[in-house]
Amino acid sequence: MTDLNALGEIGLIDRIRQATAAPTHPETIRGIGDDAAVFDWGDAYGLLSTDMLVEGVHFDLTYVPLKHLGFKAVAVNVSDIAAMNGLPVQITVSVGLSSRFPVEAVDELYDGIRAACEAYNIDLVGGDTTTSRSGLIISISVLGKVPKDRITYRSTAQVNDVICVTGDLGAAYLGLQLLEREKQVFLADPNMQPSLSEERSYLIQRQLRPDARTDVVHELRDLNIVPTAMIDISDGLASELLHLCRQSNKGAVIFDENIPIDDQTYLAADEFKISPVTSALNGGKDYELLFTVRPQEFERLQNNSRITAIGYITADPSQIVLATKAGQQTPIRAQGWQNG
Amino acid sequence: MTDLNALGEIGLIDRIRQATAAPTHPETIRGIGDDAAVFDWGDAYGLLSTDMLVEGVHFDLTYVPLKHLGFKAVAVNVSDIAAMNGLPVQITVSVGLSSRFPVEAVDELYDGIRAACEAYNIDLVGGDTTTSRSGLIISISVLGKVPKDRITYRSTAQVNDVICVTGDLGAAYLGLQLLEREKQVFLADPNMQPSLSEERSYLIQRQLRPDARTDVVHELRDLNIVPTAMIDISDGLASELLHLCRQSNKGAVIFDENIPIDDQTYLAADEFKISPVTSALNGGKDYELLFTVRPQEFERLQNNSRITAIGYITADPSQIVLATKAGQQTPIRAQGWQNG
Numbered sequence: 151m152t153d154l155n156a157l158g159e160i161g162l163i164d165r166i167r168q169a170t171a172a173p174t175h176p177e178t179i180r181g182i183g184d185d186a187a188v189f190d191w192g193d194a195y196g197l198l199s200t201d202m203l204v205e206g207v208h209f210d211l212t213y214v215p216l217k218h219l220g221f222k223a224v225a226v227n228v229s230d231i232a233a234m235n236g237l238p239v240q241i242t243v244s245v246g247l248s249s250r251f252p253v254e255a256v257d258e259l260y261d262g263i264r265a266a267c268e269a270y271n272i273d274l275v276g277g278d279t280t281t282s283r284s285g286l287i288i289s290i291s292v293l294g295k296v297p298k299d300r301i302t303y304r305s306t307a308q309v310n311d312v313i314c315v316t317g318d319l320g321a322a323y324l325g326l327q328l329l330e331r332e333k334q335v336f337l338a339d340p341n342m343q344p345s346l347s348e349e350r351s352y353l354i355q356r357q358l359r360p361d362a363r364t365d366v367v368h369e370l371r372d373l374n375i376v377p378t379a380m381i382d383i384s385d386g387l388a389s390e391l392l393h394l395c396r397q398s399n400k401g402a403v404i405f406d407e408n409i410p411i412d413d414q415t416y417l418a419a420d421e422f423k424i425s426p427v428t429s430a431l432n433g434g435k436d437y438e439l440l441f442t443v444r445p446q447e448f449e450r451l452q453n454n455s456r457i458t459a460i461g462y463i464t465a466d467p468s469q470i471v472l473a474t475k476a477g478q479q480t481p482i483r484a485q486g487w488q489n490g
Numbered sequence: 491m492t493d494l495n496a497l498g499e500i501g502l503i504d505r506i507r508q509a510t511a512a513p514t515h516p517e518t519i520r521g522i523g524d525d526a527a528v529f530d531w532g533d534a535y536g537l538l539s540t541d542m543l544v545e546g547v548h549f550d551l552t553y554v555p556l557k558h559l560g561f562k563a564v565a566v567n568v569s570d571i572a573a574m575n576g577l578p579v580q581i582t583v584s585v586g587l588s589s590r591f592p593v594e595a596v597d598e599l600y601d602g603i604r605a606a607c608e609a610y611n612i613d614l615v616g617g618d619t620t621t622s623r624s625g626l627i628i629s630i631s632v633l634g635k636v637p638k639d640r641i642t643y644r645s646t647a648q649v650n651d652v653i654c655v656t657g658d659l660g661a662a663y664l665g666l667q668l669l670e671r672e673k674q675v676f677l678a679d680p681n682m683q684p685s686l687s688e689e690r691s692y693l694i695q696r697q698l699r700p701d702a703r704t705d706v707v708h709e710l711r712d713l714n715i716v717p718t719a720m721i722d723i724s725d726g727l728a729s730e731l732l733h734l735c736r737q738s739n740k741g742a743v744i745f746d747e748n749i750p751i752d753d754q755t756y757l758a759a760d761e762f763k764i765s766p767v768t769s770a771l772n773g774g775k776d777y778e779l780l781f782t783v784r785p786q787e788f789e790r791l792q793n794n795s796r797i798t799a800i801g802y803i804t805a806d807p808s809q810i811v812l813a814t815k816a817g818q819q820t821p822i823r824a825q826g827w828q829n830g
Contacts, residue, residue: 151592162619165593166600173613175579177635180615187580187615189633192532199616200631202584206623239515240529244542244629252491253505260506273513275520275527276539279502283546287622289584289629291540293529295517 183397184304185233185382186294195301197294199230205285212336213329216255218358219288220262221269226384227292228270228362229437233382234303236296237364240275241267244289246282259288270364300376302441305397307379311442311463313402314377316363316456318410319387320426323433324418325350325357352414360437366456373450377441386434389484392470394440401469404461404482431472432485523737524644525573525722526634535641537634539570545625552676553669556595558698559628560602561609566724567632568610568702569777573722574643575707576636580615581607584629586622599628610704640716642781645737647719651782651803653742654717656703656796658750659727660766663773664758665690665697692754700777706796713790720781726774729824732810734780741809744801744822771812771822 157165166182173181179195180188186199203209203223211219224241231238243263247256267274272292328350363382370377379398381390387409395402411426419426430436442463443451451457461473471479497505506522513521519535520528526539543549543563551559564581571578583603587596607614612632668690703722710717719738721730727749735742751766759766770776782803783791791797801813811819 151594154587154589154591154593154596157593159619162593162596165597166617166619169597169600170604170614171607173580173615174611175613177579178613178615181613182616187582189580189615191536196531196536196633198580198582198631198633200582200584200618200629202586202618202620202627202629204586204620204622204627207586207621239517240513240527240538242527242538242540242631244540246542246544246547246627247494249494251494253494253497253502254491256494256502257505257509260509264510267511271514273515273518273521274510275513275518275529276522277506278540278542279499279506280542280544281547282544282627284624287542287544287586287627287629289540289542289627291538291582291631293536293538293633 180303185230188234188301191295195296195298197231197234197236197296198291199227200289200291201227201230202287202289204287210333211286212333214358216258217262220259221266221359223288223290224263224266224270224272225360225362226437227290228364229382229384231292231294232362232364232367233380233439234294234296235300235367235370235377235380236294237367238270238272238292238294240273240293242275242291243277245277246280246287248282248285251286270362300371302377302380304379304381304394307394307398307400307442307463308444309400309463309465310445311378312445312448312459313404313440313442313461313463314451314457314459315383315387315410315438315440316366317436317438318412318415319383319436319438320419320429320433321353321356321412321415322360322435323429324415324422325353327422328353328418329357350414350418352412353418357435360435362437363439366439369454369456375443375447375450377443380439380441383436383438383440384434386432387440388431388482390440391482392484395467395470399467401464401466402461403464404472406472407475408458408460410458431482520643525570528574528641531635535636535638537571537574537576537636538631539567540629540631541567541570542627542629544627550673551626552673554698556598557602560599561606561699563628563630564603564606564610564612565700565702566777567630568704569722569724571632571634572702572704572707573720573779574634574636575640575710575717575720576634577704577707578610578612578632578634580613580633582615582631583617585617586620586627588622588625591626610702640711642717642720644719644721644734647734647738647740647782647803648784649740649803649805650785651718652785652788652799653744653780653782653801653803654791654797654799655723655727655750655778655780656706657776657778658752658755659723659776659778660759660769660773661693661696661752661755662700662775663769664755664762665693666775667762668693668758669697690754690758692752693758697775700775702777703779706779709796715783715787715790717781717783720779723776723778723780724774726772727780728771728822730780731822732824735807735810739807741804741806742801743804744812746812747815748798748800750798
């Protein structure tokens with residue numbers, strides 16, 4: 151018998167994928183291997199993606215408000231659709247509940263789910279509610295849509311493409327560190343009030359209530375720019391960049407000083423004695439988009455405050471490196487810190 | 491605070507549905523309220539449905555082989571698509587696993603999932619694997635397709651329609667009783683071998699590895715018959731008939747002697763001192779189809795061994811009754827015995 155931990159999540163997914171038969175339906179354009187599956191929806195492509203969140207693994211209800219959790223559960227699914235350059239249309243929501251939850255808690259969770267449906271313009275069309283012996287389980291599936299000439303896979307980056315990220319990175323990870331620290335203080339002395347100051351509110355919000363970047367999908371449509379490749383940053387920039395490069399069979403150079411990092415992230419990183427760049431590379435859960443565009447297209451994006459160029463695609467797939475201002479280059483390795 | 495158990499699953503679903511905004515996308519044809527959501531897939535309708543199975547609630551791994559469980563998890567989702575008169579195209583599979591499962595167990599589960607994909611001609615296109623603190627969780631979403639002129643809702647039964655069921659009913663429930671009894675024997679004395687004889691194999695199979703009736707969907711297409719209403723029998727004939735009648739605003743008469751019941755079900759019902767008709771009405775988990783057809787259409791079905799006429803639709807929605815041979819009529823009430 152082989153221990154599941156020895157194989158790891160990536161190993162397990164590879165094992166499942168390898169044993170899975172190739173798609174047979176003409177409607178199936180792309181199966182396992184990208185942020186969402188792709189099917190032929192007549193004059194557009196349809197996108198299908200799913201995510202499961204488990205209490206004690208993906209969230210800790212000691213400090214995660216149910217309304218934020220509902221919002222986040224939808225947002226992380228929408229992020230997968232955005233990563234294909236698509237927009238969400240419908241979701242189904244399955245919830246497993248242990249009897250310790252009162253009805254009011256379920257209402258709160260669904261308030262957050264509905265707030266996200268409104269924010270991202272999604273129809274909630276179905277789902278399932280069931281008993282769970284142990285805590286809360288949320289499984290959401292999302293159906294999205296993308297014009298056929300705008301679909302963006304992970305595997306199609308080209309040499310010299312500009313590598314871009316949306317928003318800023320590393321904040322969600324430091325938000326989690328703050329919340330975990332306050333939890334320990336609270337557990338040691340339940341009379342202590344949490345000392346989460348205003349100056350930290352951005353980090354907390356990034357962890358508890360991340361936003362999917364459908365705004366950038368809209369913006370790219372308005373500018374008539376189709377990225378050459380795209381992936382969402384759920385497991386940290388390093389891991390996602392490696393996926394994108396490996397699936398595109400390309401290399402990359404990232405400039406560490408270009409990685410967009412918020413001031414609050416710098417301050418908290420200093421306090422926790424973590425390098426802010428490491429938090430951006432390996433922290434995860436930022437749900438920003440990582441994408442590549444042709445250099446001539448990038449000109450139309452370079453004054454956009456939501457998008458930052460952090461490097462470029464190279465030909466040698468064995469060279470995926472972080473470059474410092476001083477010109478030093480170090481290989482980028484995946485090192486997720488969080489489960490999920 | 492209100493206890494979740496006081497509200498019940500149906501009450502909770504109603505509460506969620508009532509608070510959910512009406513669909514806004516022109517692509518959304520039907521949201522919550524039928525076996526699957528319906529969207530406009532160009533020259534056909536698309537169907538989207540989801541189900542979550544939780545260890546200790548929906549299955550007991552003491553007697554459920556993982557391969558059968560994988561098959562069943564797909565089949566119950568396919569059954570929802572069949573209930574809309576559609577056929578499945580793609581599924582996504584999310585699995586939550588505690589570390590007690592070795593890799594070989596995951597392989598077995600996926601063997602069953604893949605066997606079902608082959609049996610029902612489905613592309614496995616994505617999913618999610620995650621850690622679970624407590625046992626196995628399987629959440630499957632299925633994308634299906636149905637020609638626009640063949641879609642069948644629950645809410646459109648008409649007066650005088652013939653009420654039909656596929657296969658036979660009550661067997662899955664008695665299969666569960668057998669398995670539970672053997673489990674108790676085994677727990678009392680682990681050296682005892684289970685005494686599940688050949689004569690009981692049909693009941694066990696119905697419980698462990700039910701089949702979705704896509705064969706009947708194909709047959710109805712071949713005969714060019716579109717049912718007026720349809721639902722799948724996951725919670726027992728009584729509960730599903732009540733859903734169909736209420737959503738159609740009609741009544742029904744069911745003849746108890748017409749309800750199709752297998753010989754093995756009769757024998758086991760006798761042994762467990764359960765009425766076989768009660769097992770058919772309230773047992774659930776048979777995953778057969780309950781549908782209505784116009785009387786003139788039924789003529790072309792009446793020699794079909796897979797389909798049995800059990801009654802007819804009436805005008806008065808307050809009269810949903812079971813009629814005996816002697817002419818006695820009793821109201822049909824929903825009384826699910828099982829969770830889920």
